[in-house]
Amino acid sequence: MTEPMLGRVVATERRPNTPHEFHFWTSLDSPIGIGTIVRVDGETPVGGQIVRVYGVVVEGFSYTDLQSPIHDVLGHDGSPGGASLAATQRVEIRLYTAHVLRQVPEEPLQPVPMGNVALASDEDVAIALRMDSYLKPESRTGIPVGIYRAGAMEAPIYLDAEFLLGPEAAHLNINGVSGLATKTSAVEWLLASIFAHFPEQKGSVAAICFNVKGPDLLFLDQAGQLEDADRAMYEKLGVPATPFQRVQYFAPYTAKGFTLNTLRSNEKLADNVSPLTWGLNEVMQFAEVLLNKDDIDAKADAFIDFLQERVIGREFHEAPLSTPHRVRSFGELETFFRDLLRGLEDRGGETWRTHHVATIRKVRNRLSNISTRCAGLVTDEGTVSDLPFGSFEDRTVYVVDVASVEEDAQDLIFARVVSKLREHLERRDLGVSHVVVFVDELNKYAPGDGPDTYVRKMLLDISERGRYLGLVLFSAQQFRSQVHRRVVGNAGTALYGRMDMDELATPGYAVLSAATKTKLATLEKGQLMVRHPHFAQPIFVRFPRPAVLRGRDGAERFPQAAEVTLEAAVLRSLRRLDPSLSLDWVKRTIAGHDETHVIRARNATIQARPERVQAFFEAQFRRIVPTESTPRPVAVPIRALPDDDPYGF
Amino acid sequence: MTTTLAPSPSFGTPASPSVSSATFHTVQRRLAALIPDAETVAQGGALELSGLFAQEKPRLDPPELLEDKTFRARRVEGEATVRFSAFLDGTQSSRVAQYVGGVPIVHATVAAVIRTRHERRMATWNTPLVRRRLYAPLSLLTSAVCDALGASGADLFDTTAERTLESIHPFAVQEAAFQAVQRDRAALERELGEAWCSQSDTLLFIDGGISDSALVATSPTVVGVVKSHRQLYVHGDDLGVILRLKAGERSSVCRVAPRGRSPVASWYLRLRAATGHDPLWGLVRVEIAAPAARTSTKRLAERADEVSRWILAEALPLSVPDARWDKMVYPIRDCEEFLRSIQ
Numbered sequence: 004m005t006e007p008m009l010g011r012v013v014a015t016e017r018r019p020n021t022p023h024e025f026h027f028w029t030s031l032d033s034p035i036g037i038g039t040i041v042r043v044d045g046e047t048p049v050g051g052q053i054v055r056v057y058g059v060v061v062e063g064f065s066y067t068d069l070q071s072p073i074h075d076v077l078g079h080d081g082s083p084g085g086a087s088l089a090a091t092q093r094v095e096i097r098l099y100t101a102h103v104l105r106q107v108p109e110e111p112l113q114p115v116p117m118g119n120v121a122l123a124s125d126e127d128v129a130i131a132l133r134m135d136s137y138l139k140p141e142s143r144t145g146i147p148v149g150i151y152r153a154g155a156m157e158a159p160i161y162l163d164a165e166f167l168l169g170p171e172a173a174h175l176n177i178n179g180v181s182g183l184a185t186k187t188s189a190v191e192w193l194l195a196s197i198f199a200h201f202p203e204q205k206g207s208v209a210a211i212c213f214n215v216k217g218p219d220l221l222f223l224d225q226a227g228q229l230e231d232a233d234r235a236m237y238e239k240l241g242v243p244a245t246p247f248q249r250v251q252y253f254a255p256y257t258a259k260g261f262t263l264n265t266l267r268s269n270e271k272l273a274d275n276v277s278p279l280t281w282g283l284n285e286v287m288q289f290a291e292v293l294l295n296k297d298d299i300d301a302k303a304d305a306f307i308d309f310l311q312e313r314v315i316g317r318e319f320h321e322a323p324l325s326t327p328h329r330v331r332s333f334g335e336l337e338t339f340f341r342d343l344l345r346g347l348e349d350r351g352g353e354t355w356r357t358h359h360v361a362t363i364r365k366v367r368n369r370l371s372n373i374s375t376r377c378a379g380l381v382t383d384e385g386t387v388s389d390l391p392f393g394s395f396e397d398r399t400v401y402v403v404d405v406a407s408v409e410e411d412a413q414d415l416i417f418a419r420v421v422s423k424l425r426e427h428l429e430r431r432d433l434g435v436s437h438v439v440v441f442v443d444e445l446n447k448y449a450p451g452d453g454p455d456t457y458v459r460k461m462l463l464d465i466s467e468r469g470r471y472l473g474l475v476l477f478s479a480q481q482f483r484s485q486v487h488r489r490v491v492g493n494a495g496t497a498l499y500g501r502m503d504m505d506e507l508a509t510p511g512y513a514v515l516s517a518a519t520k521t522k523l524a525t526l527e528k529g530q531l532m533v534r535h536p537h538f539a540q541p542i543f544v545r546f547p548r549p550a551v552l553r554g555r556d557g558a559e560r561f562p563q564a565a566e567v568t569l570e571a572a573v574l575r576s577l578r579r580l581d582p583s584l585s586l587d588w589v590k591r592t593i594a595g596h597d598e599t600h601v602i603r604a605r606n607a608t609i610q611a612r613p614e615r616v617q618a619f620f621e622a623q624f625r626r627i628v629p630t631e632s633t634p635r636p637v638a639v640p641i642r643a644l645p646d647d648d649p650y651g652f
Numbered sequence: 653m654t655t656t657l658a659p660s661p662s663f664g665t666p667a668s669p670s671v672s673s674a675t676f677h678t679v680q681r682r683l684a685a686l687i688p689d690a691e692t693v694a695q696g697g698a699l700e701l702s703g704l705f706a707q708e709k710p711r712l713d714p715p716e717l718l719e720d721k722t723f724r725a726r727r728v729e730g731e732a733t734v735r736f737s738a739f740l741d742g743t744q745s746s747r748v749a750q751y752v753g754g755v756p757i758v759h760a761t762v763a764a765v766i767r768t769r770h771e772r773r774m775a776t777w778n779t780p781l782v783r784r785r786l787y788a789p790l791s792l793l794t795s796a797v798c799d800a801l802g803a804s805g806a807d808l809f810d811t812t813a814e815r816t817l818e819s820i821h822p823f824a825v826q827e828a829a830f831q832a833v834q835r836d837r838a839a840l841e842r843e844l845g846e847a848w849c850s851q852s853d854t855l856l857f858i859d860g861g862i863s864d865s866a867l868v869a870t871s872p873t874v875v876g877v878v879k880s881h882r883q884l885y886v887h888g889d890d891l892g893v894i895l896r897l898k899a900g901e902r903s904s905v906c907r908v909a910p911r912g913r914s915p916v917a918s919w920y921l922r923l924r925a926a927t928g929h930d931p932l933w934g935l936v937r938v939e940i941a942a943p944a945a946r947t948s949t950k951r952l953a954e955r956a957d958e959v960s961r962w963i964l965a966e967a968l969p970l971s972v973p974d975a976r977w978d979k980m981v982y983p984i985r986d987c988e989e990f991l992r993s994i995q
Contacts, residue, residue: 068985068989069972070972070973071972071973074970074972074973075969075970077970077972078968078969078970078972079968088968089772089968089969089982090734090736090769090772090965090966090968090982090983091769091772091773091774091966091969091982091983091986092772092773092969093969093982094774094986094989
């Protein structure tokens with residue numbers, strides 16, 4: 004044993020050691036603290052082997068031989084200043100309680116023996132946390148999560164990829180108060196670590212991050228400021244201190260439809276920002292997300308099913324419709340409804356195919372409403388610009404910016420994206436074998452109480468079954484206690500940043516010692532407590548500042564583009580397809596056409612991604628019949644009067 | 653046999669006790685095996701707490717005054733000054749292990765330690781001394797039992813080898829053993845005290861008198877502080893002076909020369925006001941090396957004041973919860989706690 008002895012195990016009848024807990028004392032100046040990992044070397048061989056026990060300090064006590072505080076008061080005549088005059092300092096003890104991380108040998112499992120206590124070395128830490136099983140060179144699946152520090156010693160801490168991204172266990176949950184750069188920073192760091200260390204033989208991995216507030220995740224491809232200490236940590240952990248190399252951004256349009264609804268609207272960063280727009284086909288499958296039980300009863304639900312199966316996306320003609328309909332967009336759906344209801348009115352009928360006219364009107368109202376409620380995301384004309392399902396790329400981050408989108412639209416985006424991921428992963432044709440989905444503010448999307456929403460059901464489904472598919476949920480929230488228990492409970496790995504004492508007082512944290520809770524409530528930036536299936540007890544680690552530009556800094560360096568004219572907005576969109584286009588050409592092309600037509604033409608061009616952008620865009624306007632003035636109709640009497648009308652007036 | 657233990661600040665494993673230095677229960681089990689007829693005492697208490705043995709009778713012993721013509725109270729002038737850098741104390745613990753034919757066999761542990769003080773914190777000087785022994789009146793036991801005691805491997809002391817028992821009453825036998833244990837403890841304290849005097853020139857505070865050893869009693873770096881007052885070194889007419897000493901006052905210096913021991917200079921010192929307590933509360937008697945014949949009274953008084961200031965400086969922290977906290981300085985309590993932990 005080369006490490007200096009720092010303490011000795013002690014046990015009394017009143018405070019005995021157990022197989023899971025032991026006590027030891029140290030000198031007053033020892034570097035031991037809450038969260039320190041220590042090693043105990045037993046003194047008596049068991050089965051011919053000296054027992055080694057690894058533990059993590061969870062509680063500390065300090066006291067003197069003073070029997071009562073009043074004795075100290077008496078000794079100093081009630082004057083605290085007199086304490087410094089005492090010739091001798093009272094005997095003082097530093098007594099620590101540690102929870103056992105591992106015993107070697109593991110059988111027979113016995114109470115911790117008396118023995119010397121030393122700081123755990125790098126090698127000890129690996130054994131204590133059972134990292135030795137997944138850090139073998141031939142089958143290494145370790146993902147660095149941070150550095151454990153004690154005294155002058157620093158040891159890298161690894162998570163097991165098989166327990167972080169599946170299939171053994173999966174999912175990660177991060178908890179911490181807002182504003183301390185814990186949750187977002189930790190995810191950014193961990194994704195970089197995963198991209199650097201996820202073993203190739205385990206497949207490919209990409210990440211989808213939902214940016215739910217401000218500019219948090221909008222500059223992942225821009226380099227941030229790092230300090231030397233951060234760089235040293237990156238080097239020690241073997242992760243490149245660079246921003247993400249491949250990032251794709253997606254954002255819906257604003258309600259006006261000119262520009263994308265994102266804070267990443269600076270023209271310098273426009274290259275990898277794509278619109279996210281869906282049409283009727285994409286939305287109908289998830290109508291349930293937007294239509295709650297109050298909106299849709301069983302009858303309305305049946306009618307929507309009928310529409311999906313028989314009407315949408317196919318030729319449909321049946322009395323009392325006046326013409327055949329092929330419904331591909333919300334606009335065409337509205338035309339269909341108008342024709343149907345007029346036909347019913349003309350016939351004086353109250354039902355159509357057993358559906359009452361009131362139900363039809365209700366469904367029409369609710370569905371038509373969707374494109375209004377989700378303006379910018381859902382288009383009337385059915386233009387689709389979607390994530391590249393089927394061609395996801397390895398080690399790529401896809402950010403969907405929903406920060407400025409209405410709550411309904413956020414739910415719709417989340418539900419559809421996750422469902423599509425699931426579909427493709429089931430068919431093994433997503434493009435990657437693992438996808439990390441990062442969702443912040445989980446207590447909003449999967450609350451522990453409240454209605455059972457579609458989004459919550461979906462999150463539950465991912466957390467319970469996603470690991471078999473490679474669909475991994477990285478979630479974050481401020482109050483873990485307010486999140487559905489099954490969602491956080493299924494997260495194999497949990498990270499905790501600085502936490503609120505009120506939150507720590509909830510029953511979910513009862514397993515933590517008072518000292519550990521105190522440490523959690525006072526954690527510095529860049530510190531985390533980690534729980535992982537391989538770790539018998541939570542461990543405190545430090546992680547480096549993410550190598551990407553912080554959202555706030557990015558918003559300052561790349562200010563949001565000012566509100567632009569329709570012409571400028573169209574030019575900006577089309578220039579991504581053909582940089583040679585000019586503003587004059589756009590102005591000439593769209594002159595005399597209303598905004599709706601221009602936006603429709605632009606969207607069609609972006610969706611088609613034609614080789615000859617200019618020609619394609621211009622062609623969109625030729626299809627539109629120009630407005631013509633119609634001659635005023637001559638009033639025709641219902642019936643011509645006979646010339647010989649004796650009562651003619 | 654004396655067992656030495658590693659100094660405290662290092663965490664070296666103490667030497668495993670050999671059979672001869674084995675603890676009470678080890679010896680008791682071994683004796684039970686060797687002497688099956690013996691009565692093993694399962695719940696015996698410490699002899700020190702039994703109150704069975706006759707203590708020294710309270711008495712007055714008029715000394716030779718060195719400072720004044722009659723005893724008087726003197727205020728210790730000047731600021732209390734911390735000067736002691738080491739403290740010596742010893743402990744003993746004895747219990748009846750077995751009765752063989754009604755004859756008690758006593759097992760005892762005696763120990764002594766010097767604790768040094770660095771930057772207000774205590775640490776162990778050199779190696780503390782610990783001795784475990786069996787005390788038996790071999791002349792009262794059969795040769796078979798004596799052989800068995802010898803074979804037990806314990807360090808055996810015959811309480812009848814040099815002294816005659818007053819009676820074969822079991823209490824008298826226990827008392828003889830008890831006195832032998834006291835002598836052993838004193839011997840350990842003397843051994844450590846002499847070692848200190850020969851190796852260090854810094855001040856040593858000894859709990860108790862210093863006259864037992866000529867080397868210690870003549871050392872200018874040793875101060876003995878006696879807490880028990882069954883024997884008061886004062887003339888009957890002057891007793892009131894001693895008993896009425898106020899906190900921070902000392903008596904005149906006198907010369908104390910117990911029979912068979914080295915003479916020393918001594919005086920009484922009141923550490924704490926005895927208001928509401930018995931008159932001996934907070935009173936200690938200080939012993940230092942006897943002054944040379946040519947030492948002036950003034951120099952002697954200055955020396956007594958100086959040493960008194962050193963002792964008064966030890967009044968804090970209190971050595972509570974020890975019942976003797978009025979007279980016991982905290983580092984001596986520390987010595988006792990240390991010895992208790994290693995026995």
